[in-house]
Structures are given as C-alpha cells and as structure tokens.
Amino acid sequence: MRVDVPYDWPTDEASALALQDRLRPLADHRGPGPGHPRLVAGLDVAYAGDGRGTGDLVAAAVVVIDTATLEVVERATATATSTFPYVPGLFAYRELPALVEALRLLRNTPELLLCDGHGLAHPRRFGLACHLGVLTGLPAAGVAKTPFVGAYDPADLAGTRGSYADLVDAGETVGRVLRTQDGVKPVFVSTGHLVDLPTACAQVLALAPAYRLPETTRQADRLSRDALAEAAARPDAPADTVEG
C-alpha cells in the first residue's frame, strides 16, 4: 500500500514534540469505524542491542490477519538502524520509519491497524497509533501491555473476559482497560484514528479468543523477532520482505 510521509523524521526532541502538536488535530477519534473488518493488520518492532539508544538494528513487522479465520494472509518486514532514542512520549519516532517501510510492501490494504502501544492514552494525546493512523489515513487503535498515562478503578474491572474499566487522565477518558481472558492481566486499548473506543475494544476481543494478546500482536511480535534474527545472521541478505 502507499504511504506518504510529507515531512522529514525528526532527529531531536524539540522538533519531535512540535510535530506531534501539529499532527494531533488531524486525528479523528470519532467512530464508529470498521464494525466488521475482514483484514486487520498487526504491527510490532524488535530491537538488537539494549533497545534504548541510537544505531541499533531494528526489525519492523506487519501481519495482515483475516478476521474470518484468524489466519495470517500477508506478512511484510523491514529492517533499519534506529535514529531516535527511546523517550517515553516520543516512542513513535523510534518505530515509525521502519513500520512505514514495511507497510509500503503490503499488497492488501487493511481496514484497521492495531499497534503495539497507545493511541489517545498519551501525555499529549498523540501516541503511536494516532501517528500511524494519520500517516496512512486508515483506522488505527493502540493495544498496550502496560499503562502509560491515566488511572482506573480496579473495582470497576471484573475478572472475566470482556470486562473493562475506563482509563481516565486529567478528567478525560483516554482509553479502556480491557480483560481479554478470564483471570489474566488486562490490556490497555485506546483509539488512534477513524475508530471509536467501543469498536476498537470489540475488534481486540474478537482477535483474542484464546490468549491475552490479540493475534495481530502475537503474530507481529513473532515475525519481528524472526526478521531481526535473520538480519543479524545475514547482514548482506535482502532485508525487506513481503509474502502472501
């Protein structure tokens, strides 16, 4: 698929912050968004080295899953060298360049992107899922394994699959704390672009019939690790791949 990036990737914190502020108004958090998507993409990135600095080898992966079968119908990977350090709140600049390259290799156009990380549940309300949604123009949502901003009342969250509590930050509901399996730790879902929170949560639940994390996240995580290992083993082999 085609993805235009109408600006240079920031290399310093000040311009990275400024770009988030400039793009934030472009994110649409209203819905409903795709109620019954056939193709949902999962995205993730794996790192070599300590994973926090610059110059590390990174491998981005995108998997496209058919919601009817939960099978992966397409995979794409891209490797790169990190050009931005890990900074909480600016995390997207570390992963976006490689993720965009992987997305460009896709033949299918997903109807929803599920990102590893937050969307609206971000200090400036512009997490990775928002940035990716605005860049692609596709519906996007974030599924994070740990909280970043906001709080919730544990008493509101039952122990059964499908239960959820509002994630509130500065008086604003920025996401949901969602239990995807009975008795497991919840995941943190927030909107990124062109989808509302209830719809995003419904998709996450549908993609997580057996495990805590949705299949999109699990498959993308596996693929990114495999791609990283492959790139490390054969430094000169073609790094970017697509199949399916």
Next chain:
DNA sequence: GCGACAG
C-alpha cells in the same frame, strides 16, 4: 524537588 515513564 521527587518519582514515574508505551516499546
């Protein structure tokens, strides 16, 4: 000032 801080 101090602690916390997506992946």
Next chain:
DNA sequence: ATCTTGTCGC
C-alpha cells in the same frame, strides 16, 4: 525493548 534461572499451576 532485551537479557535471563528458576518456579508455580493447569
């Protein structure tokens, strides 16, 4: 994120 041994439970 990544590096890691052992351990508890189904």
